[in-house]
Amino acid sequence: MPMLETRGLTKRYPGVTALDSLDLSLEPGIIGLVGANGAGKSTLIKILLGLLEPTEGTGTLLGFDIAAQGPEVRQYVGYMPEHDCLPPDMSATDFVGHMARISGLPRTAARERTAETLRHVGLFEERYREIKGYSTGMKQRVKLAQALVHDPRLMLLDEPTNGLDPAGRDEMLDLVRRTGSEFGIAILMSSHLLGEIERVCDHLVVIEGGRLVRSGPIGEFTARTGTLLVEIDGDHAPLLARLKAAGLRVAEEGRALLIAFDDDRVYDLVRDGVAELDLGLVRIEQRRQQLEDIFREPAGV
Amino acid sequence: MNMPIAWLTLRQLLGAKRTLLLVAAALLPITLAIVFRLTDPDVEPARFIAQTLLGRLVVGTMLPLAALVVGTAALGSEIEDGTAVYLLSKPLPRRVILLPKLAVCAGLTLAMMLVVTVVAGAIAAGGEEDGAAVILGFAVAVAAGSVVYSALFVLLSVYTTRAFISGLIYVFLWEQVVTRIFTGTRILSVRQYTIAVADGVAHVSSSVFDGNLDTWKAVVMMVVVTIAATYFAIRRLERFEIGETA
Amino acid sequence: MSERQSASGNIYDLGYRRYEGVRLGRRHAVVTLYLHSLRAAFGLGRPATAKIVPFGLAILALIPATIQLGIAAVASDIVELYSHSGYYSYVQWIIALFVAAVAPELVGRDQRSRTLTLYFSRSLLRVDYAIAKVAALTTALFVLTLLPQFVLFLGRAFAQDDLVGYARDNWRDLPPIIASGVLLCFFMASIAIAIASQTKRRAFATGGVLAYFAISLAMAGILLATLGGDTGGWALLLSGFHIAQGFTLWIFNIEPSSSETSSTYDLYQAGLSLWVYCVAALVYLAVCLGIIYRRYQGISA
């Protein structure tokens, strides 16, 4: 039985259809959920959590029926919302411990797992201080900790890197990756930043207008393309002219040249062109399809 | 008068849930007046209107609460949720932003309270002679009081993020309790100014009113307080700093 | 890191451990939230400033009873200052201030910091949340009602020479003390939570609760004074304080006093049968609980 399965899941608001008969079947793993704003990502997550009721359709999560067994299934799910959700005047230890007990852990177990979980997310001495003095990065860790403290089978992460600076983002993504691969907890993570998804996830779900566009291993989305990308230190116009003269199809994109890749002859033409023009060679790379390309084309590809 | 800002402020105020609550609350004195009329108790109507209906309920409670709710909603809530930036980032002197806001607040409070005063008063007076004079007095007084209170509460809302609770404390603690016990402090009470103006305009026998402030003193104080509050509010807005948290 | 062992050295596994223990489910979550809220009502587990108001008011509520206790200690046979049935009239404003200060803490904070989302994503149902909060505030109020009554009972008992004899003769006082105390607490807590749950802003919530008690008290007074007993009497049913006074007297089976200085003079003037206040209290309770239920069913998390 798959970890998550939905059949004809639909959510209609007056005038808007947020989810339109969504059929989804997912196995455990680190799953990225992407889609345009208003595509139905948040609605899907909220329905899975029982925070919203679907208008139509059914679903099972971890073998439980999401409509009929809401309280049971939620014992095994951790949720990290996108928005702030922490009481400012409690300490991380107190709050995460409280959420552990709300999630069904007895007092002693709650205390032990709180300490463990805070250590895993990298909160140390500061865990006894009030949350209002925390940086954005620390707050995100607390949010992650409260979703992890009761050892869920699945964690739903809504934009987990929101508001983080580059270093904080790196650490959070590592943590998510580790939670998924080392701890063996399935993860469903939504993000607008395709670079993040590419880095962390091993499976991708794309929804658009409340419908499933594509679902598959991340590799399928980033296959190599028949384009060679070449970047030169300095002006690339002479090289462009030279390669065109040699009969190659070449286009410019920002600082890079994109060369249609027919056969291995192209490698040496580029090398020789650069050498003879005495240019600095910064990059040669067979271009991969980018996740972003999904959004360049009209929906429903 | 900058019309777009006045229009915006009016939309803000009329859309707010709290304004609806105010309108509902305004029905209280009117209901009370109807009950008074229907049951015809043996209290002199002019005295009931001056002391209880308009003096205590309208001037003592409704007017300051209405001005507080409206005055802190107009600019204070904008500063709090960050939308004030859209006004402050326009090539307009800050007084051009503040004055229409203040005018709309005062106007809205005044309109609501004037309707309450006249309707509730007229129902309770039922054509009695002294009653008409008292109502006229209160109409003028409530109009003046709306302006003074609005200026004060708008000032409060640009100075502190806790304007609402501070205003509540001022209204209930200072005006209801302190100025009753320590009569000397009445020179610093908008409620007392308002009653004094009503008294002066109505010009009826002294047993009707329970205020003891000279009307001319009250008028001078009202003008001074309004001008000072407006001046300081503008000054504050001109130097208003918006940082990372604000 | 995996564990490694040899005869004289060990490396232990500090990696993630799964939780294999029991998961206690929904009822445990409700109890946890109830206890947490009860502590929060007195600012326990919060910074010292959060304790000032609840503890200050609780102490104020105890003062009259403590005075009685003190008198009993000094001079045994002096008149009693406070009766069980009249005690709440002395402390009604203290109770109102307490619920006005505490109810917004209990229900507003979760809305303000959006912790509500996290609660609803656990096994708690929305109605469970409402039950836990009303129950917590009701229980917290016992400290301001039943505790002073108990102190008062002791004070009166100590004033007698024969302590056991007093207890034997007067144990019948206890059921009405407890019944009126519980009803009063439930009544005040429900009103306060019904009002406070409507807004996340503490100032509005506190102002709203106080405004209800103050304005209804003033209106009842004005109407009673201007209209006189027959019709004006019904106006007392607007006022929470008068209703509480009425049902307390009914439970103690005492008629309101005809003395103008008495705190029950309003009730005497109104001339309504005391059971009417009891019915009114139940109607208020039903309406308030309905409002609270609707609020939490509708609130978006």
Added chain:
Amino acid sequence: MPAPPPPTAVPAGPAAAIEVAKVSKWYGNVVAVNDISFTLGAGITGLLGPNGAGKSTMLHMLSGFLRPSAGSVRVLGQSAWKNPAIYAQVGLVPEREAVYPFLTGWEFVRLSARLQGLPDPDAAARRAIAEVDLASAQDRPTGGYSKGMKQRVKIAAAIVHDPRILVLDEPFNGADPRQRLHMMAMLRRMAAEGRTIVFSSHILEEVERLAEDVLVIVSGRLAASGDFREIRRLMIDRPHTFNVRSSDNRRLAAVLVGVPAVTGVDLEDTRLSVRSSDFGALTRALAPLAREAGVSLFEVLPADESLESVFSYLVKR
């Protein structure tokens, strides 16, 4: 490359649109910004820094919302503080999401146009809304907008008076991939018309793709400014590493070792890692040497030339 800039709609002004001279900002003992100077002309500048580094304080001073404790911030030659007149030439997109929820998108943008005192507010509002591609939602209250739509309506309100300077605080927050692409194209177009655009962002990928120059603020100080590739070249204490795949890695390694600028060569499974402290010498040597040795270059990847690595170096310094 973008098309050559069209005739500018904006009259030419002083060379520096924004001049920041020796600016500091402190709150009590806390120094948020410490003695920063820079000037900005036309083009797109990205403002970077870790959380709490003073980025936001700097943007607020540029916007005239904070009084510098020392130094001066001048916008188009005038002081920014206590001078609302500058807003006729400046458009601001604040970070906070809030817009007036009871106004429709159209009303909100038109309000901005009217407050700017534009002669034809309707036309200006229509143009700005079309620019951010929001016409289809303009008659709905903004309270019901998604994050990305709010972001766009805020931009529309900021550009309604065709300002010469545009300051955006985290403009991509909440935007989905498609909206990001659209917004980037729009900002590039506006910059090409000769405007000065400053934006802050945490997403280095985006800054790298959009900004011509960057300002990096670390702990209240200006840590670096300019083209980040140039900044990278200036980090001489940090070797440049390239990962290379070729038809014969071992042979290529052998010839590269002979280049004086190369300080290290590692042969790994399928690739070759080359280090040098001289970026220019290494990149110029690579192709000729490979050609001489008869080795085909399949892949050349700079390991730490991205803005991300430059940024993390500056922050940890």
